[in-house]
Amino acid sequence: MPETLESVxxxxxxxxxxxxxxxxVLGGLMFATLPALTDGMAGNPEMVEMMTAYSAYGY
Structure with missing residues (x-):
């Protein structure tokens, strides 16, 4: 084991x-692709309905 944190x-x-x-870099790529992913989901009424109804089945 190392003696101190400084030596590590x-x-x-x-x-x-x-x-x-x-x-x-990975965080930046994920942040950059987020608008493209959400834009595709928000335009679909079935997806919006599914996402709002899902919370009724939790907890």
Missing amino acids: LRGDWKFFAALSGIAL
Whole structure:
């Protein structure tokens, strides 16, 4: 086990930086595609009805 948190960060900073970068890119892609996904669903009246009725069956 490493002695301190500082020793872990000193040795693995490149790994953590790459992991953070990948997460940022994936989050950005998901955020960018969200309007396209919701636009396709909102135009469909059957989908809107299904989504509003679904909450009646929960809990």
